[in-house]
Amino acid sequence: MHIEPGLVTGAKIVLSVITAGGAAAFTAKHAWETIRTSGVPAFAVRTALATIAVFIFFQVLPHHAVGVSEVHFIFGSTLLLILGAAPAAIGLALGLLVQGLMFAQIDLPQYGMNVTTLLVPLFAMKMVADRIIAPNTAYADVSYKQALALSTTYQAGVVAWVGFWVTYGQGFGGEVLASVGTFGAAYLIVIAAEPLLDLAVLAGAKALKKPLQDTGIATPRLFDAA
Numbered sequence: 013m014h015i016e017p018g019l020v021t022g023a024k025i026v027l028s029v030i031t032a033g034g035a036a037a038f039t040a041k042h043a044w045e046t047i048r049t050s051g052v053p054a055f056a057v058r059t060a061l062a063t064i065a066v067f068i069f070f071q072v073l074p075h076h077a078v079g080v081s082e083v084h085f086i087f088g089s090t091l092l093l094i095l096g097a098a099p100a101a102i103g104l105a106l107g108l109l110v111q112g113l114m115f116a117q118i119d120l121p122q123y124g125m126n127v128t129t130l131l132v133p134l135f136a137m138k139m140v141a142d143r144i145i146a147p148n149t150a151y152a153d154v155s156y157k158q159a160l161a162l163s164t165t166y167q168a169g170v171v172a173w174v175g176f177w178v179t180y181g182q183g184f185g186g187e188v189l190a191s192v193g194t195f196g197a198a199y200l201i202v203i204a205a206e207p208l209l210d211l212a213v214l215a216g217a218k219a220l221k222k223p224l225q226d227t228g229i230a231t232p233r234l235f236d237a238a
Contacts, residue, residue, distance in 0.1 A: 016122075017121065019122075020177055034128075038101075038135050042097045057229050061095060062095050066091075066103050071114075083199060092134065094151075136166075137165045214234075217235075
């Protein structure tokens with residue numbers, strides 16, 4: 013989902029600063045709510061875990077250039093269900109930043125676009141989760157259908173934002189649209205695979221329920237209904 017260098021240039025990059033600022037505001041709101049309910053230490057641990065995981069997702073796991081961008085296994089729904097929205101959001105932003113600073117400095121001018129692409133779909137997914145997962149259902153008990161809906165929401169949001177940035181920077185030419193379509197089609201594999209991983213991770217979490225609850229390294233909603 014990295015926006016390739018040169019696709020959006022000049023004054024147009026200013027828009028990414030605005031959208032990233034909006035995503036940061038949503039992140040701060042969720043972070044404050046999480047700190048109030050879980051405390052600073054638990055929040056810090058979840059954020060650190062999310063950051064490490066995201067760095068691994070982007071730098072270590074296989075990723076391939078397809079069309080206008082790269083296809084990554086981001087596991088946004090996994091991060092949300094296990095760690096919560098705010099730690100997941102900050103982890104996505106920090107993990108991406110660390111990866112850029114250490115290995116892909118050429119991506120840093122596109123950081124605002126990439127952060128927007130990652131975080132806005134995350135908060136949209138959180139809204140969907142609040143609607144389709146009943147208040148009396150812990151995240152550990154979600155169904156495949158629910159996990160698929162969350163993954164689809166997130167990945168579709170990522171593809172939509174990539175498409176927006178590319179057409180914003182390059183226009184609506186036939187070659188550009190075809191490249192965006194190729195990129196979107198490639199993400200169907202991610203959409204199909206991630207819910208299976210979500211359920212596998214949630215099953216593992218159930219087996220470790222007591223230590224996860226005692227240490228506070230998982231969001232309380234993982235085991236406790238809202």
